[in-house]
Amino acid sequence: MYPSFGDVLQQKRILVCVGSGGVGKTTTAAALALEAARRGRRTLVLTIDPAKRLASSLGLASLGHQVQRVPEEALEGAGPRLEGGELHAMMLDQKLAFDEVVQRHASDPAAVQRILANPVYAQISGSLAGAQEYAALAKLHEFDQSGEWDTIVVDTPPTAHALDFLDAPQKLSAAIDSPAIEWFRRLRGGASGGWSVVGRTGSYVLKRLAKFVGSQFLEDLGVFFTEFNDILGGFRQRAEETFGLLRQDKVGFVLVCSPEAMAVREALFFHQRLIGSSMPFSGFVVNKVHLLRPLRKSGVEARAAVEHALAATPSVAALRFQPGTLHIAAEALLEAHAGLEILALADAEAVTRLRQAGGDHALLVEIPFFREDIHDITRLGELGRLLVS
Numbered sequence: 531m532y533p534s535f536g537d538v539l540q541q542k543r544i545l546v547c548v549g550s551g552g553v554g555k556t557t558t559a560a561a562l563a564l565e566a567a568r569r570g571r572r573t574l575v576l577t578i579d580p581a582k583r584l585a586s587s588l589g590l591a592s593l594g595h596q597v598q599r600v601p602e603e604a605l606e607g608a609g610p611r612l613e614g615g616e617l618h619a620m621m622l623d624q625k626l627a628f629d630e631v632v633q634r635h636a637s638d639p640a641a642v643q644r645i646l647a648n649p650v651y652a653q654i655s656g657s658l659a660g661a662q663e664y665a666a667l668a669k670l671h672e673f674d675q676s677g678e679w680d681t682i683v684v685d686t687p688p689t690a691h692a693l694d695f696l697d698a699p700q701k702l703s704a705a706i707d708s709p710a711i712e713w714f715r716r717l718r719g720g721a722s723g724g725w726s727v728v729g730r731t732g733s734y735v736l737k738r739l740a741k742f743v744g745s746q747f748l749e750d751l752g753v754f755f756t757e758f759n760d761i762l763g764g765f766r767q768r769a770e771e772t773f774g775l776l777r778q779d780k781v782g783f784v785l786v787c788s789p790e791a792m793a794v795r796e797a798l799f800f801h802q803r804l805i806g807s808s809m810p811f812s813g814f815v816v817n818k819v820h821l822l823r824p825l826r827k828s829g830v831e832a833r834a835a836v837e838h839a840l841a842a843t844p845s846v847a848a849l850r851f852q853p854g855t856l857h858i859a860a861e862a863l864l865e866a867h868a869g870l871e872i873l874a875l876a877d878a879e880a881v882t883r884l885r886q887a888g889g890d891h892a893l894l895v896e897i898p899f900f901r902e903d904i905h906d907i908t909r910l911g912e913l914g915r916l917l918v919s
Contacts, residue, residue, distance in 0.1 A: 532812060532813060532893045533736055533893070534871070534893070534895075534910060534918055534919065535562065535565075535784075535812075535813065535815075535917045535918045536565075536569075536893060536918035537754055537912035538782050538784075538893070539562065539565060539566045539569060539571070539681065539918065540569075540736075541782075542673065542681075542780060542810075542812065543679075543680070543681060543682065543780040543781070544670070544681075544682045544683075544684070544775075544780060544781045544782070544783055545559075545562055545681070545682070545683045545684065545781075545782050545783075546670075546684045546686060546776070546781065546782070546784065546811070547559040547562070547683065547684065547685050547686060547729070547784045547786050547815075548686050548782050548783055548785055548786065548800060549686075549785060549786035549787050549796065549797060549800070550787070550792075550793055550796045550797075551795070552764075552788075553786050553787050553788045553793050553817055553818075554786060554788070554815075554817035554818065555683045555686070555786040556577055556579070556584060556678055557584070557687055557904055557910070557913065558590070558682070558784070558786050558815050558817065558917070559575055559685035559899075560584060560587075560619075560683075560685075561904075561910050561911075561913040561914040561917055562683050562784070562833075562914065562917060563575035563617060563619075563681070563683040563918065564605075564608055564907070564910055564911060564914045565911075565914035565915070565918050566615075566617075566680070566681040566683070567600075567605065567611065567616055567912070568605075568608060568609065568610070568612065568615055568914070569612055569615065570610045570611070570612030570613060570614045570615045571614070571615060571680035571681045572614065572615070572616045572618075572678070572679055572680045572681070573615070573616065573617050573618065573679065573680065573681040573682075573683065574597065574618045574620070574673060574678075574681070574682050574683070575617070575618070575619045575620075575621070575682075575683045575684075576619075576666070576669060576670065576673070576682065576684045576685065577593065577619065577620070577622070577685045577686065578621070578622050578623060578662065578666060578685050578686065578687045579621075579687065583621075583842065583903065583904075583905045584917065586905070586906075587904060587905055587906050587907050587910050588600045588604060588617070588619055588907060588910075589601045589603065589604025589605075589607075589907060590604075590655065593619060593620065593621035593628045594620070594621055594623065595620060595621065595622065595623035595627070596617065596620060597618050597619070598619055598620065599616060599617070600616075600617040600618065600619060600907075604907050605617060605907070607906065607907040607908045608907050608908065608910065608911030609911050609915075611918040614760070615844035618679075619901070622662075622666055622669055623650075624655070624661060624662045624665045625655050625812065627666070627668060628642055628655040628661060628664075628665050629646060629655070629667070630669075630672075631664075631665070631668050631764070631765065631768065632646065632651075634764065635763075635764025635765065635908065636767075644888045653683065655712065656856045658918070662687045663686070663687055664765075664769070664886065666684065666686065666687060667768075667769070667772040668907050669770055670682065670684055670775070671768060671771060671772045671775060672770065672879045674775060679706060682691045682705075682738050699869065706833075714740070725751065747791045766785070776809055777807075777808055777809055777810070778810075779810060781809075781810055782810050782811075782812030783809055783810060783811050783812060784812050784813060784814075784815060785797050785800060785801060785804075785813070785814050785815070786814075786815045786817065787814070787815075787816055787817070787819065787884075788817050788818045789816055789819055789820075789877035789880035789881060790880075791874070792883065793909050794883060796882045797814065797884060798884070798887050801814075801887055802887075811888075813888075813892065813893030813894060813895065814884050814888060814892065814893070814894040814895070815894075815895050815897065815917065816880075816881055816884065816894065816895070816896050816897065817897045818875075818897070818898075818899045818900075819881065819897060819898055819899060820870060820873040820874040820877045820897045820898075820899050821874055821898050822871065822874040822875065822878060823867075823869065823870075823874070823897075824870070825864075825867070829864075832864060833860045833861065833864065835855070836859075836860035836863055836864060837856045837857060837859075837860045840849035840856050840859055840860065841856055848907070864901070874900055881894070881896060895916070895917055896911065897916055897917070
């Protein structure tokens with residue numbers, strides 16, 4: 531495996547950050563991309579659902595579907611940078627990305643406009659399970675084919691289960707190409723031919739459906755499935771090409787998690803899936819880790835030291851506490867420390883489980899629990915340096 535994520539950035543062209551929601555995946559992706567730019571690489575970070583503060587931390591007013599270059603003056607706040615290093619960012623718009631796939635694969639320009647204007651398509655492209663993941667993979671494939679970037683870092687969608695990123699595109703393809711939808715296409719009998727009479731059963735089903743959803747909706751549905759059939763081959767081909775891309779040596783999967791039990795279980799399961807699918811695993815990033823800071827004094831000595839420190843603090847001494855108050859405060863601080871030590875021991879056990887799963891040479895970086903969110907490029911740069919150290 532790799533000694534550090536610095537070596538990963540040097541050897542990999544595409545990094546895919548995966549993990550369940552709420553574990554710092556987006557921030558990790560941005561920090562890795564920033565570090566790649568600092569190392570002189572022309573870098574793009576593709577985010578899916580970033581917090582608003584991420585755009586401002588990169589010196590951007592907002593993030594959208596168009597690629598934006600992070601201003602030079604903003605990058606200067608992250609520290610020294612090698613010549614040629616640039617950082618670009620974009621936030622995937624699921625609907626627009628889906629539209630681009632349709633436009634690329636439809637053979638008839640007029641059919642493209644009919645599909646895009648179809649209300650059924652508008653609903654499917656915006657909310658169908660797997661559509662966001664498929665759109666992210668399609669965009670990654672496009673950026674890779676362009677050859678414009680030295681490094682591409684992908685922040686995968688914020689799903690409840692990390693495996694959704696790998697499973698959803700196939701589920702989407704299966705849903706669109708299901709036997710029920712094929713029956714629906716045959717029943718309509720062509721984009722301009724209206725509904726075919728396919729026996730009494732078909733006629734009965736259509737009449738019953740029309741009572742519930744309306745005849746116009748059925749017409750929109752029929753037109754959509756008939757015309758969308760023309761581009762299904764392109765959808766499948768893009769999915770196959772992208773999953774082939776994800777198995778190439780130039781790609782590295784970065785598994786991001788927290789030390790919480792559920793996040794660790796997700797990470798372990800995803801790790802097994804990556805290895806079983808022959809996808810290149812680069813390492814773990816464990817965010818929000820409580821560090822062990824054991825007391826090196828006895829209980830009596832620790833209380834005395836804390837009382838002395840409190841008494842020597844000008845703001846505390848000025849309050850002129852009653853006798854015994856500092857002792858009570860010292861007890862409360864030591865009790866809070868003991869609670870943090872319990873959390874640190876639990877986090878250390880979780881990290882050990884991840885190390886054992888990855889093997890003796892697996893790359894694993896622990897990022898300590900920060901009291902404040904990362905809200906500027908200076909702090910993002912600090913995180914990047916922690917990741918590659």
